[in-house]
Amino acid sequence: xxxxxxxxxxxxxxxxxxxxxxxxxxxxxxxxxxxxxxxxxxxxxxxxxxxxxxxxxxxxxxxxxxxxxxxxxxxxxxxxxxxxxxxxxxxxxxxxxxxxxxxxxxxxxxxxxxxxxxxxxxxxxxxxxxxxxxxxxxxxxxxxxxxxxxxxxxxxxxxxxxxxxxxxxxxxxxxxxxxxxxxxxxxxxxxxxxxxxxxxxxxxxxxxxxxxxxxxxxxxxxxxxxxxxxxxxxxxxxxxxxxxxxxxxxxxxxxxxxxxxxxxxxxxxxxxxxxxxxxxxxxxxxxxxxxxxxxxxxxxxxxxxxxxxxxxxxxxxxxxxxxxxxx
Ligand code: MG
Ligand code: MG
Numbered sequence: 574x575x576x577x578x579x580x581x582x583x584x585x586x587x588x589x590x591x592x593x594x595x596x597x598x599x600x601x602x603x604x605x606x607x608x609x610x611x612x613x614x615x616x617x618x619x620x621x622x623x624x625x626x627x628x629x630x631x632x633x634x635x636x637x638x639x640x641x642x643x644x645x646x647x648x649x650x651x652x653x654x655x656x657x658x659x660x661x662x663x664x665x666x667x668x669x670x671x672x673x674x675x676x677x678x679x680x681x682x683x684x685x686x687x688x689x690x691x692x693x694x695x696x697x698x699x700x701x702x703x704x705x706x707x708x709x710x711x712x713x714x715x716x717x718x719x720x721x722x723x724x725x726x727x728x729x730x731x732x733x734x735x736x737x738x739x740x741x742x743x744x745x746x747x748x749x750x751x752x753x754x755x756x757x758x759x760x761x762x763x764x765x766x767x768x769x770x771x772x773x774x775x776x777x778x779x780x781x782x783x784x785x786x787x788x789x790x791x792x793x794x795x796x797x798x799x800x801x802x803x804x805x806x807x808x809x810x811x812x813x814x815x816x817x818x819x820x821x822x823x824x825x826x827x828x829x830x831x832x833x834x835x836x837x838x839x840x841x842x843x844x845x846x847x848x849x850x851x852x853x854x855x856x857x858x859x860x861x862x863x864x865x866x867x868x869x870x871x872x873x874x875x876x877x878x879x880x881x882x883x884x885x886x887x888x889x890x891x892x893x894x895x896x897x898x899x900x
Pocket of ligand 1: 822823
């Protein structure tokens, strides 16, 4: 389903883009397939010779990178190859290589961020957060490497590593914190579900680490819940039946369809930090957070505000009846 078009009499980039537009328009016309009217679209990557390269392999590789950029930009469009694309591609490979090394060299760490109740300022739980102590770059934050790990699939291994490490460490704390409500929150990515993360895997991990299922809360993103896969729903229900709680992470940044909240056994909504950071300054964010909290309570869900960094934010969130804060 990939085609190469070689144009030998193109004058400049404008000329090339006019031809690309024409190809897109022709492909967008519907046609009849086995009695059904179907539509298709295309993504086009363009590279120019001799400016971008002179040999077949280089030009095909360039066009391929530009095509993926076009797909990323929402498809049905075209992109020209630029040298930054090569930089990005080599950076990508570099991060992937470094990360595999990090896993085997024990450069990854789990940090724990406390979660407090608003009503009585009680330490209710912790979220396990991944950090990378890079030998040259120092402390690297997940935003700089998780997307690469998601794309290469390494996130499956990393995700399980974090869960294992967090569970064995938190099990020790349970001895000193007898509060029966105290829990550990761990992030699970879409890729892990696609890779077969299920009840059997989770049970094995909990058995090996000795961590009780009813103290575990798994944080999943809206994309996992929006995925129309019957298996996801089945797996989440099995987790719930084991006593594991489920929270929707980064709530408010993904899709707006809320019906999934009824469909899945979630117990908690985590309001994304982007709404919290300027809650004292932006009345629209304040109203939005207030509405999310009211809706969550109406559905019998608890709310956690993420990224709370000062007393004013905490005070306001208390006024808005938010259940818990972290940050
Ligand atoms: Mg999280
Ligand atoms: Mg979050």
